[in-house]
Amino acid sequence: MNNRRLWMLPALFLLLAATNLVLPSARIAASQLPYDTYYKDGFGQLVRTQAAYVPASVIGQDALLSPDAAALQGGEAKARALNQPKDLFVDERDHIYIADTGNNRIVHLDANGSLVQVLTVAESPLKKPSGVFVDKQGDIYIADTGNNRVVRLDADGKLLKVFGRPESSYLPASFKYDPINLVVDKRGFLYVTTLGAYQGLVQLDPEGKFIGFFGPNKVAFSVFDAFKRFVYTREMYQRELKKLPGAIANATIDRDGFVYTVTKEIETDQIKKLNIAGLDQLAGKSDFAALQANRSYGEVLHWQRDMSPQLNDVTVDASGNITVVDSIWNTVSQYDLNGNLLFFWSSDVITATSKTGVVKTPAAIAGNSKGELLVLDGTNNLIQVLRLSAFGKLVHDANALTQEGRYEESEPLWNEVRRQNAQYTPAIIGLAKAAYKQEDFERAQQLFYEAGVTGGYSESFWQNRLEWFQRNFGLLMNIVIAASLAFIIGRKLKPRLQAGARLRLPAIGPQSFTGRLSHLLVLVKHPIDGFYAIRYEGKASLASSLVILTGAVASFGYMEASTSFVFNPKVQIGVDLIPITVQFLGIWLGWVISNYLISSLLRGEGRFRDVFYSSSYALFPIILIGIPVTLLSKAMTLNELSIYNFLKLAIAIWIALLFVWMVQGIHNYTFIEAVFIIALSLLALTIIVILIFILIALSNELVNFINSLYQEVIIR
Known part of the structure; x- marks a missing residue:
């Protein structure tokens, strides 16, 4: 037995040595991330978390400068790099399409970032295209901003249809039709984002006929506006500048047909999840809806509050998680399908040189089937690829089970999340929902209180109160009967007691x-x-x-x-x-x-x-x-x-x-x-x-x- 133990000692020393070699490198890699990841609860309390995404690679530039790229561009002497790209789209094959605005073209890359083709539409050249969308059939829709139109190409780049300014009596003559982005639903209906169009998305049928405006924002109405309405005359109103709602900046569509929009010029409800009727499905769905009557999206750190976030683009993954980029603070914020915050992170962009994971000017964002995020950098003219970390995948898997109502299955995952970060509130909420599902209402009430979720706390308390009444019903009835008898006896004895009190107590001056x-x-x-x-x-x-x-x-x-x-x-x-x-x-x-x-x-x-x-x-x-x-x-x-x-x-x-x-x-x-x-x-x-x-x-x-x-x- 002693010889066997002695034989195991060298193996144990080797294992410890290997661990010491691996763990420091892992810690260094984690500490060298170019950004910090945070979570913010309903009270605005900031919690630092493990990274949800880690830099994976940079794509775009090398593929466009290779000899193969020159050959694919018709034998040009030199292949051009991206120039002020504005939009990014990833199709079901994970192929990447980039609206290369400065070069008047669409760049098509494969899943590995290698160049497939360059689309310029020779028969009707593009001019400053700002948006691109690819449907399930492989047809390519381009928001050709400089030509004030939308063009539809087949998978090989052949021109199929041009959608010019729609002719309709419902469109005022002053309406400017400058498409900057678009999405297409399963029916082939187009939802076009136009520059500065506060009326909403322009909805067109597959033939280009104008259907109407879709998902407009509402005008903010303040107390001062109410005062002006009360005291201003018609002439004074006519001299006032019109108060307009914020114009939609970008849009995307998920596999279920919900259209997501982001707006820059407003301070609340910057993200909307619109159904086919144009109604927002995020309003009031957050776990902290009771704390946040006016929900604000696009997270900022405390020292950044002097300027509101300006959301530039949005993407939605297969689980319904919503990710947006902020063009002011270079921040990426991610929410679940009900608008609950999961993570947000931002990086220092003071240096002019590009660095893996650092985006200087986020122009667009998209996701692929592997759960990666692709962020288009409009200044450095490349794409930063962010890979889901082990912690981020754990949170996504647990949250997906919770959103599907599979609370018992999510409980071990949330326990692991909480073990890794005890202050991460979504884990506490997930465990509270699992406890409620298992009818452990006391634990659910405690966890909902700890997380700050009033709705869940109220439901759990209601169940606990009901159980308490059921257990103590007999005692309560005895108390009611005794109180009723005391009240009857007191009314009978009241005259005598009052007379005695008047005799004994001195009068109050x-x-x-x-x-x-x-x-x-x-x-x-x-x-x-x-x-x-x-x-x-x-x-x-x-x-x-x-x-x-x-x-x-x-x-x-x-x-x-x-x-x-x-x-x-x-x-x-x-x-x-x-x-x-x-x-x-x-x-x-x-x-x-x-x-x-x-x-x-x-x-x-x-x-x-x-x-x-x-x-x-x-x-x-x-x-x-x-x-x-x-x-x-x-x-x-x-x-x-x-x-x-x-x-x-x-x-x-x-x-x-x-x-x-x-x-x-x-x-x-x-x-x-x-x-x-x-x-x-x-x-x-x-x-x-x-x-x-x-x-x-x-x-x-x-x-x-x-x-x-x-x-x-x-x-x-």
């Missing part, structure tokens, strides 16, 4: 601290009289007002920090109460000052202390309803969202009415006058806030100026 707090009961029943009593009968004091104000502030903070995760997802990452409290007190104090100033100018009878006291008392609904609603929210799900919203709305309406009645009571105004004074007070409050911001800004400038003078003196 109306001017005592307790009496002034109990004045809240008068405000509930007779609010105008109650505020009138505060002004003329001294029913409030500084101490009672501060107690109520403190209670309101504390209750408001409790509502913000303790409302159920279902209705307030921010509690998952923690709520900072200091700025919330400062804002609450600042707005309240600003209201007190502005209302006192305005009412003093317009024959108001209330003193400053009356406004101060009454404004504190008017906040008591936050205490009276806010705390119970917050506690109740912990037992509610999204199915009771309307009830929760109604209770919160009731608080807001009650407080608003109390402030109106307060202005009536302490200033002796009519209802209409009170509403007018409140409007002026809010305007004054807005002006005060603006002046404070200006003062702070000027103060900062003054401090910086003094500091610069001091530094100048010190240096000299």
Whole structure:
């Protein structure tokens, strides 16, 4: 036995030595990637992940400069390299078609990047072609931008049909038909992206007849636009510049016939997945839809937020994963078929030299059957090929199973993903869905909370609540019966108890601290009289007002920090109460000052202390309803969202009415006058806030100026 162990020692040493030789090289290769890969959850928290794609190769330039390339181009003396290419398409054979815009041609490469043919359409030469598409029959469609047309070629480059500007009464004379990209569906219908066409994609039938505009963007409508609509005359509107929606920049189509569009000039919903009716299928489908009412695509790092991403192209793989490129930050972002972010990465492009994996100007992106991404670099005139990494493939496989509803099969894959990166939220969501499918609702609820997914958390909590009610139904019924008996007995004994209480308890003086707090009961029943009593009968004091104000502030903070995760997802990452409290007190104090100033100018009878006291008392609904609603929210799900919203709305309406009645009571105004004074007070409050911001800004400038003078003196 000892001899056998001694014999194994050399083999063990050899294995360790080999491991030490291999692992450092793997670590070096991973550390030398020209970009970092990230994930961003619904709260905007950034997580660094393993690379989803790694550089594989660079293709395009060598094939076009080879002797074979010259021969294929009709025996030209020299083969031309790509010149400002604009588009890229990969067909079902993984053959690559490049819209070589600067050379007025289409370049056809095989799956290995070797040149197959160069298409120039000799009988009707191309002029600055910007887009290319190949259908299942092998016919080649080209967006011939310089000639304002679309041409259709057969697989050998023979001209079959020319689609010029469609003739239709629905197209205005001012419409410019400059095709820059196109896709073709299974029926042979064309969806043409035209330069600056905010109306949407131009939809043509196989014969070139105009069908209509497809998938247009909507015009953003702001509060200022609503104000202009309310106050502007027709003449003023005619002098205004027209507000137009963003123009679609590019489009692609998947195997199921969904058309995907990307738009540059908008800040939300830059990606759309359109069905045959032109309806977006991504809206509201994200796991974080509750956190992101206005979904934004095209990810940026925190330091890049000074400029919005400008998505330039989109591609969709066989699993429905959507990948887009950003022409501003050179960022590649990938989403699943429901618009959930999977990865995004970007590289440093400061150097002018080309480097494997680094794209200086991403002009287009496409994918092949091997799961690789091909990114066309419009500056370096080549194609960067990115290969799916082991981690990226693991995520893709697990996510594909989850999207297909095969949650149990996805669980071991997601466990491995989470083992490799515990902070990668899609893995937590996948495990939560698997636990829910297996009816392990407690674990599902915990995982959905950890991931920040309110919908899944609510469904899991509903199941747990149902099980709890079923287990404790007998106890609950006994409590209800006991409470009912206690209520009946209490009503029978109420007269005797009240009489005994009057004999034993001392009377509460109306001017005592307790009496002034109990004045809240008068405000509930007779609010105008109650505020009138505060002004003329001294029913409030500084101490009672501060107690109520403190209670309101504390209750408001409790509502913000303790409302159920279902209705307030921010509690998952923690709520900072200091700025919330400062804002609450600042707005309240600003209201007190502005209302006192305005009412003093317009024959108001209330003193400053009356406004101060009454404004504190008017906040008591936050205490009276806010705390119970917050506690109740912990037992509610999204199915009771309307009830929760109604209770919160009731608080807001009650407080608003109390402030109106307060202005009536302490200033002796009519209802209409009170509403007018409140409007002026809010305007004054807005002006005060603006002046404070200006003062702070000027103060900062003054401090910086003094500091610069001091530094100048010190240096000299």
